[in-house]
């Protein structure tokens with residue numbers, strides 16, 4: 001069974017037809033990059049695949065769940081438990097420490113507090129942030145903040161992590177480190193990533209590159 005199966009996804013904004021029938025299958029443990037010209041619909045597609053937005057028509061299965069038949073509340077719960085996100089601007093909560101930011105989705109999922117804390121510490125240690133657990137985001141470098149965001153995305157052991165231009169705000173050294181991290185997590189945890197990127201180095205490293213043009217996958 002594929003991990004994700006999208007069938008004939010369509011999305012219009014008013015008269016503008018952005019997605020015109022997207023079909024996509026993702027297997028577990030793949031790192032897939034989504035590329036395409038500016039305005040091609042990459043973010044629109046990522047938001048739909050990540051269940052942040054609904055298509056006008058079409059269906060999507062993730063981990064054997066037909067997601068768009070769920071109510072908004074059911075979908076929010078599914079997203080919290082099964083999907084992780086990394087955005088260009090890390091969206092860490094400024095008044096919470098690195099450790100607290102990582103724990104939060106685990107607490108929201110209602111998991112045991114001690115278990116969540118231990119997993120968060122272990123993830124942050126794996127990502128080289130053992131000495132930064134108590135730092136606020138403002139006390140971290142851009143690269144460190146993005147690694148905290150990756151740990152936060154992983155806290156609930158998601159089926160898939162979606163990333164939208166994750167290295168878009170980093171210098172080339174930090175960008176490369178972040179990219180290596182995705183592949184290490186793929187190798188060590190079997191983690192699946194779907195990444196929208198303009199970064200050609202990252203797209204070239206991916207197991208598969210999906211190009212959107214004229215509203216469909218090329």
Ligand SMILES: Nc1ncnc2c1ncn2[C@@H]1O[C@H](COP(=O)(O)OP(=O)(O)OP(=O)(O)O)[C@@H](O)[C@H]1O
Nearest residue numbers: 013014016018036037038039040041042043044045
């Ligand atoms: N909420 C919205 N309302 C109206 N139009 C929108 C909305 N969101 C996106 N669009 C339009 O849909 C098209 C696709 O946008 P999208 O952000 O998905 O493209 P993209 O491929 O991610 O672009 P970029 O690489 O520049 O980030 C664009 O023409 C955009 O202007």
